[in-house]
Amino acid sequence: MPANDVPSIRVLRVDDHARDAAGFTYVYPVVSRRAGGVSVGINLNPNNACNWRCVYCQVPDLTRGGPPPIALDQLEAELDAMLHDIVHGDFMTRSVPEGARRLNDVAFSGNGEPTMSPEFPQAVERVRHLLQRYDLLGRIKVVLITNGSQLYRARVQQALAALKTLNGEVWFKLDRAPQDGFSEVNQVQLNREAVARHLAAAAQGCPTWLQTCMFMREGRLPDEAEIQAYLDFVAAQLADGVKLEGVLLYGLARPSMQVEAPLLAAAPREWMQSVADRIAALGLAVRLSI
Template identity: 25%
Template sequence: MGYQYIYGPVNSRRLGLSLGVDLLGAKVCSFNCVYCERGRTDQLTVERKEYVAYKEVTNELKDFLAAGPKLNYISFSGCGEPLLHKYFGRISAYLKENFPRYKQALLTNSSLITAEIMPELKNLDLIVPSLDAVSENTFKKINRPHKTVEIDKIITNIAKAKKELKAKMWLEIFLLPGINDHQEELELFKKAVQTIKADKIQLNSLDRPGAENWLEKMSKDRLREIADFLGDNVEIVAGY
């Protein structure tokens, strides 16, 4: 069987052997991040739809997982924001009911972690939300979000998810020199980290060419300085 919506398994630096699930099939996202290795967003939206057929996704998962492959995680990631798929919760529940041995991870830009959607995350074992800025200006410069998305609400909702959901949380901060590493922004990051209380803070930087060619990768020494500043449970995941 040829697969359209699942890929891998791939060896991930953070997740180990991971089977990826793409619920969008195209570059659809609520952000248009300058560093995205998938390039610029084709459809900037917060509208939840059945971008790819729910039944086709679950059929592919059923076919692949029936043989009982060894996996560390089934990860929802793909080309854009996974939570834009309106049946995300159903697909996650299908895996929990039919293949409970596999852990589920969500890689998300955090924009759709809202009170309405949060119940759909109850079957996840790991949530990896992104937080690339805390000030509004820096947020707009890096993530170039849909006009309805506000950074203050994102931080509040990530903290609420950490408090109310059973899943572990690894908060990813993507750092770009000269953009979100100035002292004022770092102070705001530190305050946000203390509010969210994630299990881990993971610092990342440019590994492959992003959507914009003017970006630079942050040095490992600078990442270490920022890790020390932010406090405990901070690790560097950027590849060097």
């Protein structure tokens, strides 16, 4: 694929993170509320498979499972073409609204848990190679958006160590305080001790933000007990010496594609701000996206 061979891309919107925006298999650009600009996504789960099934997930036809084998040469060629169009082409003026025309990061996100891919460490190295080529190394971030479930694996910890050298960040999903048992939000069995251990491993390996989605379900907001449990869990991690950069607190901006979608709605702005204020009172930075 020639480096400047990028299909025509419609104007991007914060409420549309379509993975096929560029016509590629693995690479897609988005305008991200949390990133505050353009994020170039890397989708290591093009089969729409994930080991979790969050009720607010915007992935259509989501299935349980892991990713297929990744064609690393194709991934690199797609990212090369995308970065060439951003750095040397007219991508920003052609496809990005004014006010968002800055490249913030390359993000491992996509349609499932990226760390499930055996090729994840190699993909990180391909990203390094291209950031060096385009003189972006250290000038933009490389972000891993993860549910943290695979942080115990040696290959994932190896990749985190590499990510740290790339001006990397981890965005670790923590929607509610983890309790032993089934999570209604993430539709998976959780173990509180394991979540705490994985979070500590993430923060030790790379600068780490919590990412937390709050929303209404069946017309009801999370109750006080849920919010206090979340705050207590975060405070306990800080007390244990886990270094966190802060919390990315966000609401529903795009519709869920899961069966629970009719039950979900965005939380009021004032309520979201009140939760942000309570998190900030723990001594953490909070970036609120509504």
